[in-house]
Every structure is written in structure tokens, then in C-alpha cells.
Amino acid sequence: MVQSWYPGHMLWTRDTLRSVGRYLTAVVEVVDARAPRLTRHPALSRWVGGRPVVLVLNKADLADPVITEHWLRWFLGRGEVAAAVALSARAPETREKLGAQIAAVHPPPYRLAVVGAPNVGKSTLLNTMVGRHTVRVGARPGVTRGPQWVRTQPGWEWLDLPGTLAPSQSRDWRLKALGVASGTGETSVDTALALADAVPHLVPGWQPGMGGAEALWQWGRRRGFLRSGGALDEQRTADAFLSGFQQGQWGPVSLEAPEE
Secondary structure (H helix, E strand, O other): OOOOOOOHHHHHHHHHHHHHHHHOOEEEEEEEOOOOOOOOOOOHHHHOOOOOEEEEEEOHHHOOHHHHHHHHHHHHHHOOOOEEEEOOOOOOOHHHHHHHHHHHHOOOOEEEEEEEOOOOOHHHHHHHHHOOOOOOOOOOOOOOOOOEEEEOOOOEEEEEOOOOOOOOHHHOHHHHHOOOOOOOOOOHHHHHHHHHHHOHHHOOOOOOOOOHHHHHHHHHHHHOOEOOOOOEOHHHHHHHHHHHHHOOOOOOOOOOOOOO
8 A cells, every 4th residue: 555645755755855965965856847946845955964966857858958957047047056957757868867967076986876856757756867667656646655776886876755845835736737636626627628728738738828727628428428418528628638648648837937
């Protein structure tokens, strides 16, 4: 059974970072490139005890590339992180790309903690860096359930930690649309409607002048998501739309920009 990531896992990750922080070379913080500020934990800098942070905007292939570049300059310009890089955790060049960022921050040897919100790709990134599938990966928040130290080539040690999210963050519909938060009391229909209204051009078949909800329900009918009697199955429509969004099927899009 997969344990809930909140609030127990959040507290456990906090306490672990506080206890091992002074032994770490740096912290690799993974966020979703489609909402990189929203998926950062506001208290992380206090937990890691001043260790340098390498910020990874993961799933960059699913985000608007122009906005992602703005985010990289924004984070570096504020001085909150030692380095920032946009990438896709599964891409073949990721190992070299992130390795270069880490090396620019600190010389070896390395003891690195990989942290971030649930389901932003922490374990997938770690598997890529390690070069073998040693860390549990899943689609549900909370798959990483305990501390996992992974030792690779000499001089490299990685700590994978459960995802953590602040209570205030879990109320934002964008986190559920991204698959980061669950169990917030908001239904998938509500989330799908919020996403369609915010970015209507994502809905397949959308035309100028159409509302997001109108386009979404028309798409559901075209897909054949109908109940007996011909009524639209809004739940199936919403679930399919959100699943496609999380997998990037509707094209690259960002849900927030630095100037917001």
C-alpha cells in the first residue's frame, strides 16, 4: 500500500533534511517546469541549512520554452539558487547536463539530496543519473516512502526523499492538474474545467470564440464518452483530458510566468 505523502511524509522529509543537511554537498531540487514556482516548497531553504541548491526544471519538454527561459533567468537573478537548469529527466543528455551544473557549483566528492514535490520526477531523474533503475517510480504521489541512499561511481552519493508540499500549495487547482497533489477535495471535473478555462486552446478542437468548458464537453462527445441514453460522461471526459495534459499530448504549455 502506498502511504500518503502528506502530512507525515512532509514532516519526515523536513526532519531528515535538517539532520543530514550539514553533510550534504548540495541539494538538487526538482520542480515541474510548467509551474516551477508553484511546485517549490517555500520552506526548503530553511531545511537544508544553507547548502547550495541546484534547481532542476523537469519536464521542460512539456512547458513553453520561452517562458521556461524566463524562469531560469528569474531564479538565478534572485540569488535563491546556485544553479538552475531545464531538462527532461528521461532525455539521454540529462546525465551530462545536470552533472555539469553540479560540478560548477562544487568540486567532488558529492553527497546530494534529491528533493521536490510529489510526482515531479525526482526518482526518474535519479534513475537517469545513476544509470540503472534502482529507485521506485510511480504515477501516484508518495511512491518514494523512505530514505534511499544510492552510491554510484566513486565520489557520488545520492539521497532520494519522499515528495513534500506545503498545505497552502495543495489548494491550488494547478497542482492537481499537474498530478502533483491529490486528495484535496477538488474533483477531477472541477480541475479539468479550471484548466480548460485557463488555457482553452489546449482542448482538442477548440476554436476562437469558444469557452473552455464548451470545447471540453464537445471534445468528450466526439471521443464517445457517453453514458447510457447518450448523456455526456463528464468524469471520463475530465480524466482523459487531464491525463493527456499530464503526458503532454495537447502540446507544451506553462501554467505560470515569472511576472505573475
